[in-house]
Amino acid sequence: MPPGVYRPQTDTGLLRRALRRERITTRTEVLDLGTGSGALAVEAARLGARVTAVDISWRALAAAWCNGLLNGHVVKVRHGDLSAAVPGRRFDLVVTNPPYVPAPGESRPRGRARAWDAGTDGRLLIDRICAAAPAVLSPAGRLLIVHSHLSGVEETLARLHAGGLRAEVVERTRLPFGPVLRSRLGWLRERGLVGGRTTEELVVIRAEHA
Known part of the structure; x- marks a missing residue:
């Protein structure tokens, strides 16, 4: 875990639980968008998948590649901005834990904050992932995306539906606000966005072609 790389947390564990319910074989092509430490990429490889991990951070890619080797698996890494790093390719399973925390100011986040800050509505990357999903999924492909209720669960479901995907919430958990x-x-x-509450709900949304 080099400095500046997102450490696996509750959202990672929630997405991992959903990932383990998917049917994965040695022929399953998995794409991990925004891989961070590579925790989900390594889990998919452990289940037998052929995994490609994408991140815009070179440091994160190095961590994902090393963590794959440390666990006895080869994880292919690609540097780039979301699915633009794998042009023209389609995958059987796409997993992603994008930045989703609403943040003051309109400028793009810098440094460590790139791992969580996502614009004033928390949807800086979520909307782009929803738009790209139909083209990056194989005909029987599935998408698993985790984010907070603060960044609009219903909006994500609506955007995926508009793209021709069938989408539903498959995991939920509630936890106290963290430091950010x-x-x-x-x-x-x-x-x-929060009223008097000091807890947030995290969800995993699963989507597939209708």
């Missing part, structure tokens, strides 16, 4: 959300609690309340 606590540090901007006043701003979140001003925007009407």
